[in-house]
Amino acid sequence: MQIYKVGGAVRDRLLGLPVTDIDRVVVGATVEQMQAQGFRPVGADFPVFLHPSTGEEYALARTERKSGHGYGGFVFHASPDVTLEEDLIRRDLTINAMAEDDHGQITDPYHGQDDLKARLLRHVSPAFAEDPLRVLRVARFAARYAGLGFTVAPETLELMRQLSESGELQALTAERSWKEISRALMEDRPDVFIQVLRDCGALKELMPEVDVLFGVPQPEAHYPEVDTGAHILAVLQQAARHQLPLTVRWACLTHDLGKDLTPPGLWPRHIAHKRRGLNLIKAINERFKVPRDCQELALLVGEYHTHGHLALELKASTLLELLQSFDVYRRPQRFHDFLAACEMDARGHTGLEDRDYPQAEYLRGAAKVALAVAVPPLVERGLQGKALGEALQLERLKALQSYKERY
Incomplete structure (x- = not known):
């Protein structure tokens, strides 16, 4: 029986990054041997065990073959005969297909260390194209490591494109998709996640409402970047820069969906795009079974973000209606998250990333005044x-x- 650290623990240590989760693979062992040593089985689809003392996960080395559609369409085989190299080849990226023993010795049959140095996200084998979830995973890794200069290898991006065109992405469950999307939005560069999905054709399959925003113009006087899709990416980047929560980042991604519904003859203006976009926001919320707090804020930001920008011009009665719409008396944090999203929207413009946004302070003061009225x-x-x-x-x-x- 041989035990190795694998995947992210090895990758991040070699990158000099903090190691949080440690995955281990066990080579040359049977289920019975693991249980005899006190390991507790927990895997439903393949043998995974919890260490009797630490509770950490240990998985038996395994191979897999495609048996159906989607993320779950695989048959796994685990036995003492499965080698470490056979286990590693089923992984997605070369930088995730390295192993390390207790002495710090690295096993790297697929040249993950070379790709770490080259800052490349490259698939391990053609079997990459069998799992549609890997499209989202690679885009998420691109978002995580963009700051270190990582990019997706051209041949890997081509496989991702083939997966996107195959219809396999439609086999992903809402839960699995949202898990990857939500994790990616919380990375340092969520805008890179969206851009990579677009580059490989996955964005139009998964989030067509976002994909169509690229190429839709806005008034250059207020939007120096002009393109609505480019603006969305910039707003996401600002949300990450300010370390805002998932609710705000999701609202930033979806707030301008209604601009695609503007007839081209009326471009670059987008009158009433806010209300027109609500059904699109509802559709994307439902498609991924988005958590309720994210759903609610996305809809409110979509409908009222221009109120935020025009705050100092609003009548007192409109201010009161705005506060009521957010139920600010019982849910003040939701209103503060709304103001954060509006500020990111205002800063998501070329050359205006550090602009002041006095509207937020003004609206916070208005909320405080309304809340102070005694019953x-x-x-x-x-x-x-x-x-x-x-x-x-x-x-x-x-x-x-x-x-x-x-x-």
């Missing part, structure tokens, strides 16, 4: 039910009017 004095006046609600609204409106006059 007890109204109750003491004998108001209740509908009358109490109307009086509370009136007092909040007065407070916002006063705030607007003072600002």
